[in-house]
Amino acid sequence: MDISDLITPDRVVAHLKATSKKQALQELARRAAAFTGLHERAIFEVLLERERLGTTGVGHGIAIPHGKLANLDRLYGLFARLDAPIDFDAIDEQPVDLVFLLLAPESAGADHLKALARVSRLLRDRAFCEKLRGSSNGDALYALLTDSPASHAA
Amino acid sequence: MDFGFQWLALGALLILASVFAHLVSRRFGAPILLVFLLLGMLAGEDGPLGIQYDDARNAFLIGSLAVAVILFDGGLRTPMAAIRAAWAPSLSLATVGVILTAGVVAAFLSLVFALDWRVAMLIGSIVAATDAAAVFGLLDQHGIGLPDRLSSTLEVESGANDPMGVFLTVVFVEMLQANQPFLDLMVLAAFVRDMGIGLVIGLLGGYGLAWLVNRIEMTGGLYPILVFAGALLIFSGTQTVHGSGFLAVYVAGIVFGNRRVRALQLIVRFFDGLTWLGQIVLFLLLGLLVTPSQLTEAAPLAISVAIVLIVLARPIAVMLSLAPFGFTLREQLFVSWVGLRGAVPIFLALLPFLADLDPERRYFRVAFVAVLVSLAVQGWTMPFVARRLGLALPPAPEPAPRLDVDLIHALDRDLIAYEVKPHSRATDWPIHDLHLPERTHIVSVLRGDQVLGPESLERLQANDVALVLTPPEHSLAVDRWFSRRFASTATDLPANAGDFVLDGAQPMRELAESYGIAVDKDDLDLSLADAIQKRLGRNVGRGDRARIGPIALIVLDKIGNEIKRVGLMLDPPPEGWRGLLARLRRRGRADS
Numbered sequence: 001m002d003i004s005d006l007i008t009p010d011r012v013v014a015h016l017k018a019t020s021k022k023q024a025l026q027e028l029a030r031r032a033a034a035f036t037g038l039h040e041r042a043i044f045e046v047l048l049e050r051e052r053l054g055t056t057g058v059g060h061g062i063a064i065p066h067g068k069l070a071n072l073d074r075l076y077g078l079f080a081r082l083d084a085p086i087d088f089d090a091i092d093e094q095p096v097d098l099v100f101l102l103l104a105p106e107s108a109g110a111d112h113l114k115a116l117a118r119v120s121r122l123l124r125d126r127a128f129c130e131k132l133r134g135s136s137n138g139d140a141l142y143a144l145l146t147d148s149p150a151s152h153a154a
Numbered sequence: 155m156d157f158g159f160q161w162l163a164l165g166a167l168l169i170l171a172s173v174f175a176h177l178v179s180r181r182f183g184a185p186i187l188l189v190f191l192l193l194g195m196l197a198g199e200d201g202p203l204g205i206q207y208d209d210a211r212n213a214f215l216i217g218s219l220a221v222a223v224i225l226f227d228g229g230l231r232t233p234m235a236a237i238r239a240a241w242a243p244s245l246s247l248a249t250v251g252v253i254l255t256a257g258v259v260a261a262f263l264s265l266v267f268a269l270d271w272r273v274a275m276l277i278g279s280i281v282a283a284t285d286a287a288a289v290f291g292l293l294d295q296h297g298i299g300l301p302d303r304l305s306s307t308l309e310v311e312s313g314a315n316d317p318m319g320v321f322l323t324v325v326f327v328e329m330l331q332a333n334q335p336f337l338d339l340m341v342l343a344a345f346v347r348d349m350g351i352g353l354v355i356g357l358l359g360g361y362g363l364a365w366l367v368n369r370i371e372m373t374g375g376l377y378p379i380l381v382f383a384g385a386l387l388i389f390s391g392t393q394t395v396h397g398s399g400f401l402a403v404y405v406a407g408i409v410f411g412n413r414r415v416r417a418l419q420l421i422v423r424f425f426d427g428l429t430w431l432g433q434i435v436l437f438l439l440l441g442l443l444v445t446p447s448q449l450t451e452a453a454p455l456a457i458s459v460a461i462v463l464i465v466l467a468r469p470i471a472v473m474l475s476l477a478p479f480g481f482t483l484r485e486q487l488f489v490s491w492v493g494l495r496g497a498v499p500i501f502l503a504l505l506p507f508l509a510d511l512d513p514e515r516r517y518f519r520v521a522f523v524a525v526l527v528s529l530a531v532q533g534w535t536m537p538f539v540a541r542r543l544g545l546a547l548p549p550a551p552e553p554a555p556r557l558d559v560d561l562i563h564a565l566d567r568d569l570i571a572y573e574v575k576p577h578s579r580a581t582d583w584p585i586h587d588l589h590l591p592e593r594t595h596i597v598s599v600l601r602g603d604q605v606l607g608p609e610s611l612e613r614l615q616a617n618d619v620a621l622v623l624t625p626p627e628h629s630l631a632v633d634r635w636f637s638r639r640f641a642s643t644a645t646d647l648p649a650n651a652g653d654f655v656l657d658g659a660q661p662m663r664e665l666a667e668s669y670g671i672a673v674d675k676d677d678l679d680l681s682l683a684d685a686i687q688k689r690l691g692r693n694v695g696r697g698d699r700a701r702i703g704p705i706a707l708i709v710l711d712k713i714g715n716e717i718k719r720v721g722l723m724l725d726p727p728p729e730g731w732r733g734l735l736a737r738l739r740r741r742g743r744a745d746s
Contacts, residue, residue: 049664050668052657052660053657053660053664054655054656054657054660054720054722055655058654058655067668068667068668068669068670091655106670107670109670110704112669113669113705113724114724114725116653116724117653117724120654120724
């Protein structure tokens, strides 16, 4: 599975504005509602539910909120770069400015895990994240995300 | 009149230089022991200072003293939990492993260098003992934590294999002296006698010393001296009655360190300093004793020994002696690689010389070079290897600074003053929700220049000083309430810790639902922590891993016996050779 199977150029947000974790998740849910056709509230609830299990702020300014939704037709990704980093309750207590949202249908099972692992591995590369931070337009971000060698399936 | 003060000054300067060298070596990640050894060589006869030191008998005695102190200190710091988790694999490494290591080196020497097999075995035995102090110093320096069972195994092994190395070396020295052609069953009898006497005296000595310390009232400063003299007596006394003093003093340290003893903090600190001094003196002395210009002659043999030791003998010994204990292949490879040699082999190599078997001190030089190579090659690369094999865990959080107050001895509780750290349990929960261990109470809180009662406070703040009364069995667990909950140093969350960090108290049901993982019906209502313990047993340690369907859960943090944070690994690599290759291939790609 490639990153390009998860995101499209219009699902890359170069300047997301939020001042708190809750607001960021709400904003992500609102945008996801637009392209999945699901209810914003339902998405937000699922993301919150997942955060209770443990934060998805994995350190170094990265967060990968994710969840499963019953009526989704396929996997959806959304990448956002925040203008101002926010407190995300991350494991290293550092503020977060790069967010990758991943939503999966209830039936996705192994595909969900694979996609999530791919995203997690991609964003673990710190040099790569610095490049993401350095570019401020959506197309450049999309190109970076889909071109990295780690974006492609093994 | 000449009182020899200049020698004292010279000694003091050398020790000072070693202390400062320690600062420098941290910056380069150089194994500190290597630095001490090089300093000794620099000061010696071929170096700028040109000190002539050639008294091997004297060096052997001082060396024994230093090794005894280091072993006692090692025992002192080994908690019972580590022994419980790791005694079986450690003992296997320290006995079977040492014999195999010596055997493989000997086989190589007699095949390639056509040495008499007894001489070959002698050299093999000399270089067989490992040194874990070097390993842990380096890991600390790089902020790397190891899985609990692995680090306990390495730690206990390195203490337990010194007595074995000494024993084997003595066996072959005596064999050569008596010119015996073959080993007979007497060796087994000697082994049982030496180790038996060592074990018994060590146990009795440890208990006796603890009893004595608790029994006698005296000035605080004398307790460490009493223990020092006691440990020394246990060591030398056992040697005098032909038992293994090295085993005795190590066992005594373990027993003593795990007893409830008055002034234990003082004693532990004293031995910490003494061990540093012991390491410095030991390595300086051995560095002084060797004549660097003669090392080149021993180099071909010594470097071959070092290479065989690193790539053949240690891995074979580790794989075979750890086979029954369920370590993963990656863990076995790591243990193989960190078989660092320290001072003990060099020190043991003095024995054949003292027994007139080696008048030119060839074995001494061989051991010396082998240790140099091992320290340099394995020591320097170890942090890299730990990361590469995916064994590095985030470091355990640094404990909150604490001051132990020795209360009247009859009282069964300790009074500890803690400096409360930010992001600790104590700051993040209200006082009445802290759930401190049983019979543990916060008696008073110092905030700035105020003294506050705990009942008047809603919650503690960072930098408060909390006075806590606690029974000694909880006194380590209580640390975790006042320390940072996790290391927030911005180091990597290593790949080994998984993709996400979960709260161990959350139910398995949540995990099953969030990730669509099939979980046994009985397990749905268990917490993640309980589900892991159900699979792996109560005694799980950091780094232990439970597979649940396609994912794996990894224990990241424990408070007492309770698992706090759990790593979620989405696509755990298969174990064994196939998994190792997959991991290396993947890492290679990410690096490019």
